[in-house]
Amino acid sequence: MRKVRVVLWGLGAMGRGIAELLSRREGVEIVGACDINPALAGRALHEALGLPAPGGKAVPVTPDIATALEGTPVDCCVIATDSFVKGVFPKVREVLFRGVNVLTIAEEMSWPWASEPELAREMDGLAKRYGVSVLGTGINPGMMMDLLAVCLSGVMQEVRHVRCERVNSLSPFGETVMQEQGIGISPEDFARGARDGSLAGHVGFRESAAMIARALGMEIGRFEAQMAPIITDRDRKSPHGFAPKGSVAGVSMTAQAWDESGEIIDLVHPQQIEPESAGVHTGDYITLEGTPPVHMAVQPEVDGGAGTVAMACNVLPFLVAARPGLLSMLDLPVPRCVMGDYRDIAFGRDENGE
Amino acid sequence: MRKVRVVLWGLGAMGRGIAELLSRREGVEIVGACDINPALAGRALHEALGLPAPGGKAVPVTPDIATALEGTPVDCCVIATDSFVKGVFPKVREVLFRGVNVLTIAEEMSWPWASEPELAREMDGLAKRYGVSVLGTGINPGMMMDLLAVCLSGVMQEVRHVRCERVNSLSPFGETVMQEQGIGISPEDFARGARDGSLAGHVGFRESAAMIARALGMEIGRFEAQMAPIITDRDRKSPHGFAPKGSVAGVSMTAQAWDESGEIIDLVHPQQIEPESAGVHTGDYITLEGTPPVHMAVQPEVDGGAGTVAMACNVLPFLVAARPGLLSMLDLPVPRCVMGDYRDIAFGRDENGE
Incomplete structure (x- = not known):
């Protein structure tokens, strides 16, 4: 054949x-x-x-x-x-x-x-x-912040709330990603880039939320996403990036979806270079509230590339x-x-x- | 409709x-x-x-x-x-x-x-x-010790070894399960029951190993399973069971599968009443060795019933x-x-x- x-x-x-x-x-x-x-x-x-x-x-x-x-x-x-x-x-x-x-x-x-x-x-x-x-x-969207939560919900009789958190390191990535995420720039430049769309951060929250809701039979009435700089309080250096103290070491992306009863999905995704140097432990975390509840952790996070x-x-x-x-x-x-x-x-x- | x-x-x-x-x-x-x-x-x-x-x-x-x-x-x-x-x-x-x-x-x-x-x-x-x-x-077989490991392997380029561990409590279960698992009987009675097949323990290891191997394209050449009593060093009491000190508080089931290169699958499933009283923390754990590696924990374990x-x-x-x-x-x-x-x-x- x-x-x-x-x-x-x-x-x-x-x-x-x-x-x-x-x-x-x-x-x-x-x-x-x-x-x-x-x-x-x-x-x-x-x-x-x-x-x-x-x-x-x-x-x-x-x-x-x-x-x-x-x-x-x-x-x-x-x-x-x-x-x-x-x-x-x-x-x-x-x-x-x-x-x-x-x-x-x-x-x-x-x-x-x-x-x-x-x-x-x-x-x-x-x-x-x-x-x-x-x-x-x-890997994300497509798995760690949506499909894996869907799969875990298969053991549940009822899901009231879905929380997916992906805390990852940008250190393995190259110069393109450093520029896309604004590594090393000032908080002011970050604010400007976020406003004019030149800093996109993570793409996929709307997709992840929609996939989860569709799979579980939830109806999203309202969706919001936020993007904030992770300002470092010390110098951080990765193979392809450098963020001096007071500059941007990464991007914290968050999003929430609501139905008429309240918040049903919470997505949290901070990405930064050298997270361990700031005491941040990387990992993928999924918390499903309902019957029975499910608390999952994958540590460290699954390598994105x-x-x-x-x-x-x-x-x-x-x-x-x-x-x-x-x-x-x-x-x-x-x-x-x-x-x-x-x-x-x-x-x-x-x-x-x- | x-x-x-x-x-x-x-x-x-x-x-x-x-x-x-x-x-x-x-x-x-x-x-x-x-x-x-x-x-x-x-x-x-x-x-x-x-x-x-x-x-x-x-x-x-x-x-x-x-x-x-x-x-x-x-x-x-x-x-x-x-x-x-x-x-x-x-x-x-x-x-x-x-x-x-x-x-x-x-x-x-x-x-x-x-x-x-x-x-x-x-x-x-x-x-x-x-x-x-x-x-x-x-839930097991069917999910926590097989399908979930398969799903997580979707993020991997190569899997060398699969380890699934399910540490669960039998305390929520009724008298039938207490009898089936030999809760409170002596180590000698346990040995007899294991020999004559009246104590079956967990059913499903062979199925879980075969499902994992088939999904990942592995070939199982040899499979072995073991069943051992969990002897308690203190009295343990659950709603429907009692295991006095020195008696059986649960069953530890283990199994391994090998291909020609060595062990490829390791299944570990101790079930007992009141595990916390002996300092045992319940949970579902999956470790996939390979590229990239995946270490997953669900704590406490997903409720079996x-x-x-x-x-x-x-x-x-x-x-x-x-x-x-x-x-x-x-x-x-x-x-x-x-x-x-x-x-x-x-x-x-x-x-x-x-």
Whole structure:
């Protein structure tokens, strides 16, 4: 049986990680790659990324997706280029037109009905017309502050309140993230960046809240999100960032959702460099109030980069097998580390050997 | 649209809990109930269980399942009568013959291919012939020592070792459990009971290990399980149990699975009355070694009784919607506390309103 065929669109840090992990997995092969970076154009993917040479012919990196997708049937295109539905939508459409499933790590795509209901409707229609599926996933949104809480709620008879807290370190990240999060800038510059939108902070709270509410049968009447600087009272230095005393060492993101009875969802997500130097212990925490109550802690937090790469690669064969349409993680089986053959999942072989 | 129709087979502690929770849920109704207890025969279910009177006509408890299932189309029969595949198999068959989906909390049914591959094949064939599905679920096996570990592994690129530990209290349980677990008996009586099989301890390790291995693509070459008494060094008293100093206050169950490289799964499950009196803190703990590693703790442990009732009721609408055949929790979407209308899930309405 042929392998599951994947085309990668976007070879930044996440796209490269996905390429690297897929090349170690069984029953799956990368048959095309697309990136606009001129330094990659025309090069063989494995050479450009320092991967072992593939068994078959080398895969060239092309600047246009049409070339990357042509010549062989493709089961899934992984788009790792954008954070927002608006930005990724034209790319999704271009892939769907060719009858290829789309997996993306664009944060807003984890619940695209929240930010762009019209575009969501269009993607769903297109996907169904071409008999393929579209899905957004990642570590957050996509897992640690939404799907994992949903999964834990499965042991409950009633949930009154959901609290998800993700306290993570930005120290492993590179210069782009340091700039995006405003590491080392003054509180005044932070306030300005927050006002004019140049500092976005975490993208995904609206999506996480909507996914939780939909899964549990709650109705969100009001939603609010806040972004505040984490001002450090001492110098902090990470491999790619430096925050002198009195400057911004990170961003504290919070959000709350209410129904008519009161607050039902509380999301807390402070991200900073060198949290331990300020006595902050990283971790993922979920508290579900109800019957029976559930208090979960994962310490330290699940690594965001490695985790997003893993989620994308682990969800991929389930997406290939899924029904057509615009889907969410709520529609797929429980995620899992797929160390077996991708074909068993993507092309279907059940427990009973059929 | 009509409600999801359920028949209950077995009205012990778990069956009663399921009846009680389903009667509070939306879009689902109990249309039949079967139990061999003469004290229940012929009585109205809501009266016998102290539930509010149903909107429609009262449901009688009947001693035979044929009567309980007849007269109206039924979407799901919940069987809460047995722990082992062999015991529940004739009941499952009787329901499948009538074209009704089966949900059971029989522990071995969480992964019936482990203990009874032949019976599993037969159930799968029957289910497919009649176009319905069969599934076993529960809190353990079914969630805390298997499915939750699987779900957490979704954030990982590679898993080298899985350790699940469930440290729970038996204090909330009644006299039956006290006897089954040997609470208060001497170490000698415990040894005798373990030898002759009259003390079974926890049922489900083989199933949990097989589910984890299958999900992650591991191959179990060797499996071993152990059962040891927890001898108390002080008197312990719970509402329904008493263990004097030197007697059995609980059972420590352990199991390990190996592939050719070494141990891959380690299951640890000590259950006892009044663990806090001996300085033991209850909780569910999952440690996944690999990339990235995951260390999870749920403290205190998820209540076993309330949790099993919740799992059964929460999985029910997904089972009604599932493809025909003998299924496991690996085949269904992520579990969740279903506080919305059961019909949205069981009879299908997707995020896109279709």
